[in-house]
Each structure stands twice: as C-alpha cells, then as structure tokens.
Amino acid sequence: MEQKRKFKRLPTNLKAEYSLKESTDAGTKCTVINISLNGAGLEFYAHESVEIGTMLTLKIFDQEGEKAFDAEGVVRWNKQGEKDFVCGIELTTALDKFILSTLGV
Numbered sequence: 001m002e003q004k005r006k007f008k009r010l011p012t013n014l015k016a017e018y019s020l021k022e023s024t025d026a027g028t029k030c031t032v033i034n035i036s037l038n039g040a041g042l043e044f045y046a047h048e049s050v051e052i053g054t055m056l057t058l059k060i061f062d063q064e065g066e067k068a069f070d071a072e073g074v075v076r077w078n079k080q081g082e083k084d085f086v087c088g089i090e091l092t093t094a095l096d097k098f099i100l101s102t103l104g105v
Contacts, residue, residue, distance in 0.1 A: 021055035063104035
C-alpha cells in the first residue's frame, strides 16, 4: 500500500546554510530543492553526507538572497546524488503560509 503525504511538496531552488544544532561554526552552503506545503519537511543538496538523526539549524534565504528564515529539523534520510548528497529533513516547527510566501514559494 502506498503511503500518502499529508502535504504536497513544492519545488524550490533556494539558497540556504545548515549547521549542526550544537555547533557555533558558520553554516555550510546548501540548496533547498523542495518544501512541503506546511513545512513538515524539506529536501536539500549538500556537499557532504549528513547522518540520519542529526539535528540541524537551517537558514533559508528568499529568492533575492536577502531575507532569511531560521528553521530546525532532524535528518530523516539521505542518499548520494550524482554530485551531492540529498537529505530529507523533518522540521521541528512547521512553516506557515506567510513564511512560504516570504521565501517566494
């Protein structure tokens, strides 16, 4: 039986930075490739593997690269892509429609 998602994923191409939740280092650049309608999860490209279960802090920039939204989440899956890694994140707090519209989604 196929599992159905609660919320539709919306394709994006947003610049972002991620860091380990407990880290004080500057974030590592990544690209958010989709966000679910209510922000229950997102996928991003990373240049390195991020372990499943890792808590991340994300700073997601709008289309102009100016405004940013901070989010926290847990890596639920990862896989090797052609050039980068693709990771699925379950956010600890859902994004609302205002934030999605601010990001240009």
